[in-house]
Amino acid sequence: MAMERTLILLKPDAFQRALIGEIISRFERKGLKIVGMKMLHMAPAVSKEHYGHLTSKPFYPGLEKFITSGPLLAFVLEGQEAVEVVRNVVGVTNSRKATAGTIRGDFSMSTGRNTIHASDSLDTAKKEIARFFKKEELFEYKLELWDYIYAEDEKA
Secondary structure, three states: OOEEEEEEEEOHHHHHOOOHHHHHHHHHHHOOEEEEEEEEOOOHHHHHHHOHHHOOOOOHHHHHHHHOOOOEEEEEEEEEOHHHHHHHHHOOOOHHHOOEOEHHHHHOOOOOOOOEEEOOOHHHHHHHHHHHOOHHHOOOOOOOOHHHHOOHHHOO
């Protein structure tokens, strides 16, 4: 089994609601490794690229206005089956239907203001990571904690 990487974006509502530290700590407690992190503003052109599959939807103008309205925290997490693990920690897009204990289930009541974006597949994760991070902004290092999280045959 190989380690995967996935992209997370903490949205402007996560900043306004002072949830950044709490959300990051959930991923750390799960045992995922942070390999890159930066704060940024999403430009409208990047929003159109990132949410390209939604630009024809009637709600897209509001989404773009929201996602470009304030800072984002972009970070890359690494771990076994990271994409699926992160999606499970995050919860479903419609926060009202997200399970209690997930980030969206605990911290939001909206589809459009759901605090967080997480890549939905390994292919998407690769594209999204490349959109927000240069290769030199991602770090390789040994996380000693993994010796206590993964069995020997699970580490790659």
